[in-house]
Amino acid sequence: MNLLRKKKILLGITGGIAAYKTPLLVRTLIKSGAEVQVIMTPSATDFVSPLTLSVLSKREVYSTFTSPAKDHDTWNDHVALGGWADLFLVAPATANTIADFVHAKSNSLVTATYLSCTCPVLLAPAMDLDMYAHTATQQNLKKLAANGVEVLPVGDGALASGLSGKGRMLEPDTLVSHIEAHFAKNAPLGGKKVLITAGPTYEPIDPVRFIGNFSSGKMGLALAEAAHQTGAEVLLVIGPNSLPLQEVPFEVIPVVTANEMHQSVIHHYSDVDIAIAAAAVADFSPQQKALQKIKKSNGLTAIPVAPTPDILAAMGELKQSHQFLVGFALESEHGVQNAKKKLKAKNLDAIVLNSLEDAGAGFGTETNKITYIRAEKEISYELKSKNAVAHDIFSAILQDLDQ
Numbered sequence: 361m362n363l364l365r366k367k368k369i370l371l372g373i374t375g376g377i378a379a380y381k382t383p384l385l386v387r388t389l390i391k392s393g394a395e396v397q398v399i400m401t402p403s404a405t406d407f408v409s410p411l412t413l414s415v416l417s418k419r420e421v422y423s424t425f426t427s428p429a430k431d432h433d434t435w436n437d438h439v440a441l442g443g444w445a446d447l448f449l450v451a452p453a454t455a456n457t458i459a460d461f462v463h464a465k466s467n468s469l470v471t472a473t474y475l476s477c478t479c480p481v482l483l484a485p486a487m488d489l490d491m492y493a494h495t496a497t498q499q500n501l502k503k504l505a506a507n508g509v510e511v512l513p514v515g516d517g518a519l520a521s522g523l524s525g526k527g528r529m530l531e532p533d534t535l536v537s538h539i540e541a542h543f544a545k546n547a548p549l550g551g552k553k554v555l556i557t558a559g560p561t562y563e564p565i566d567p568v569r570f571i572g573n574f575s576s577g578k579m580g581l582a583l584a585e586a587a588h589q590t591g592a593e594v595l596l597v598i599g600p601n602s603l604p605l606q607e608v609p610f611e612v613i614p615v616v617t618a619n620e621m622h623q624s625v626i627h628h629y630s631d632v633d634i635a636i637a638a639a640a641v642a643d644f645s646p647q648q649k650a651l652q653k654i655k656k657s658n659g660l661t662a663i664p665v666a667p668t669p670d671i672l673a674a675m676g677e678l679k680q681s682h683q684f685l686v687g688f689a690l691e692s693e694h695g696v697q698n699a700k701k702k703l704k705a706k707n708l709d710a711i712v713l714n715s716l717e718d719a720g721a722g723f724g725t726e727t728n729k730i731t732y733i734r735a736e737k738e739i740s741y742e743l744k745s746k747n748a749v750a751h752d753i754f755s756a757i758l759q760d761l762d763q
């Protein structure tokens with residue numbers, strides 16, 4: 361589902377260095393099918409060219425109340441701009457503009473549009489760390505939030521001043537995710553909580569060695585993104601991985617061992633509406649973790665192991681009537697038969713079968729080929745990207761929830 365298609369987004373750019381990132385933001389929004397109208401404060405035009413933004417948005421860009429025309433100036437109607445938009449995003453929002461919004465000033469086209477618009481407003485602050493941390497700024501942001509403005513967080517890292525800390529405008533991709541999340545609130549999974557387990561678990565043998573597997577966590581991340589795009593509040597409990605999770609717009613709980621994943625899942629489970637266990641949990645863990653690195657010269661012929669907790673089975677036992685529980689089954693033979701056994705044994709509502717017999721399915725790949733199985737039905741899908749597979753899984757779940 362593309363949440364941005366045909367959405368009318370009014371982008372207000374104010375005068376901070378982060379404005380240089382807005383052409384990429386506009387391009388990404390346009391590529392996602394949104395219509396974008398850019399307005400700017402005059403000082404923003406010092407940081408990014410209106411011509412660039414106009415070319416990318418395929419619309420005129422306004423930074424003043426009037427524009428010169430042949431006979432007489434024309435009015436850039438801030439009321440009509442606000443009325444046109446489904447969403448007004450102010451990015452970057454400087455401390456100055458934030459203060460102007462709080463005090464209902466209409467000293468620029470952006471501030472006047474803020475006062476007159478009736479659509480939801482999203483604000484992406486950007487400033488130096490001390491300005492952002494200042495009580496006055498924080499109070500202003502709280503006031504705007506209390507007035508219904510959705511105030512986005514800031515990024516943490518290098519700032520134009522040479523200092524490092526909280527104050528960076530969120531990256532364009534992250535801003536787009538927040539916009540999607542905004543539209544997702546009214547989407548099919550709006551108001552639902554989804555918990556996803558993902559990645560491998562590592563079971564330590566000694567301080568430097570572990571029992572693990574080749575799971576990358578990509579399928580779980582794709583599921584988390586699809587759930588988020590479909591409107592859900594998402595919690596991703598994920599084992600060791602090298603995925604880009606720093607700025608994802610949902611909660612991520614990193615864990616290492618099966619025991620940690622088990623504890624985290626059980627802690628959050630009673631609150632969730634849909635849980636999907638995509639993790640490749642190690643089935644066995646060394647009975648003892650050696651405190652020091654095991655020396656080769658000491659010799660090692662066996663590692664005594666004990667079973668790890670079956671996290672999905674535990675969720676199945678605790679399942680309440682409002683919860684929909686989905687497992688994964690990675691099988692090398694008799695796929696459907698084995699998956700159906702797990703469906704029943706773990707008290708699941710559905711199970712997603714990956715067969716190692718299918719090329720392009722399973723660990724580490726960018727693609728997957730699945731069969732969605734319930735007690736009374738099976739749907740087989742073609743080989744697809746993991747993102748597309750994740751959307752197929754949620755479409756199937758939504759259909760089942762509707763029945």
Ligand code: CTP
Pocket residue numbers: 557618637638639640641642643668669670671672673686687688689690691702
């Ligand atoms: N799973 C789990 N906790 C475990 C083992 C598995 O939550 N300790 C979940 C997986 O996330 C997956 C499902 O159980 O959703 C099935 O995992 P799979 O490895 O296919 O099956 P197992 O139950 O481990 O059985 P086997 O390895 O014998 O096939």
